[in-house]
Amino acid sequence: MSVTSMATTSPVPSQRFSPARRSNLYFVWRGVLGDPVARIAAVIILLLVLCAIFAPYLAPFPPNEADPALRLQGLGTPGHLLGLDHQGRDILSRLIYGARLTLLSGVVPVILGAAISIPLGLIGAWYPRLGEVVMRVMDVFFAFPMALLAIMLAALMGPGLGNMMIALVVTLIPYNTRVVYAAASQERELAYIEAAKAMATSDLKILFVEMLPNVVAASVVYSCTIVGAVVITAAGLSFLGLGVQPPIAEWGIMTSEGRSYVFVAPHIAALPGLAITVLVMAFNLLGDSLRDSLDPKTRLQLVKHRAAPSADDEGKA
């Protein structure tokens, strides 16, 4: 299916303008489904989201119901598949309920942070003066370790889930902005941007129609990798009493609560820790796959390579 090099091969009626034009979404879908690793990652994330939504129906016990008689019982205790914690609460139930707040505090700040960082980085790269101001302000934020900054902000605003999420968003903005700014500064120098200027494209369109698709992949991949760090930071804030308050089930809190019993009943800390690890890995792997399927250079090969022969022309005629 090579592209003809010289004059058109046959007169083609104009209705058949774009027989196989497909949306980005199609390629993301095909790319993720076609890649076994990404498929597993997507399934894990989907399961976690389902757990979070249907927690009351899935969990065998209410998350805070304690049975002090069975404190610290290990895996496989009858009726409690994953054992019980130091207060005698069912760990499986708490993990299922915990998915709610963990996803909320780990994923939502990353999405909100990216939504603010992408325009900020693009505009900063386009208007050098403004960009200089923006990036120097970001540098001030960089001077503090991520956890420390989040603690400071959360402490200023007071405890609570909402305030913690705001603190995390603010903490994340400098990192993602830097990624977008670097990518956009590179794109800015390329000839297609100059061509866009020569054809009187407005600044806004250059940034958000021409440049955005070329920098968004970097930000998506970065966002996926940072989910893990955010989940852990959120857990740290909760541990310090600045985020979600303890009786509520959240993986980070569960891990830190289990800390004191790590020699007596290691599963209390290990299971939520394992859950965080799985969540983080799932996002990392999905991020890799998204990068490949967002890039027109790699995604076609991905789809072609995996699809059955002649899948190329299956689209509407």
Added chain:
Amino acid sequence: MSAQNLIEVRDLNKAFTVRRGAFFRRTTASTKAVNNVSLDIRKGEILGCVGGSGSGKSTLGRMILRLIEPDSGEVRYDGQNLGALSQEEMRGFRRRMQIVFQDPLQSLNPRRTVAENVERPLLNFGTPKAVARRRVEELLELVGLDPTQSYRYPHEYSGGQCQRIAIARALALEPEFLFLDEPVSALDVSIQAQILNLLGDLQKKLDLTFLFVSHDLKIVKQFCDRTIVMYRGNILETGSSEAVYREPKHPFTRDFLGTVLHVRGDMRWEQAAERAEDLEGTAKLGGACCPYVGNCADCFDACRGSAPPLIEIENQRNVACFLYDHR
């Protein structure tokens, strides 16, 4: 001068300064990219512009399109001083002049399909989407590509095909002037001919005016009506392409022809390469003197004292060299 001038450039200057920092600005270096350049581009002609790298040819073309703002001097397009126009008024002129770049792949947005790349200028000027799509098909056929493949992405095409796409995009707004910034330099020799033929055909068919920048004198001689020779931001020689090629007047043009042409056999390749490096390599001399004085075999006292003006030595032949200045 029989034909009408489409573009008149008068005393154009541009110096690039290397600055550091946005607030604590300090100039660390300054290069004169274009120095007092004046030239006319006539309606319907192909004007060639040759010179080594860093001779200011690309900067000159970009200033004509107002992609770079000149330090001083003016560009008159069809009698209108472009520098005096507001951004909004400039938009109208953008339809009339377009650019084709050296690196064809880089000049197309890699994340947009070929159709999206070519229709962008049309959409910018308010063409309805459906009309733009049909026009894209026409344009792709015009440059010899298959419009049914326009849903593909630029990287799926070869360099020559990408250059055709870039040409189609440049022609979308039906401009009368194209600035061709080394349009074939990045292509294989076999493809170069195809693209040059295409450009030549389009020029006749659509009655276009070209400013064709190249470092290859041979191509300029075949392709262009007139040629200007640039060196370090200065025009050293102008004339019909044939005349500049057959009997170069300025010592630089002669040396430059030497580097490009007399390469036969292994030994000569090396010599030519060395010579070419010599032409660019010497440190810039300060003060008022001929820009080529550092390398010129024929230089004498006058050359060190002041820069020679560009004077007409015979019909439509201008040279900036004291060897021909018999005043």
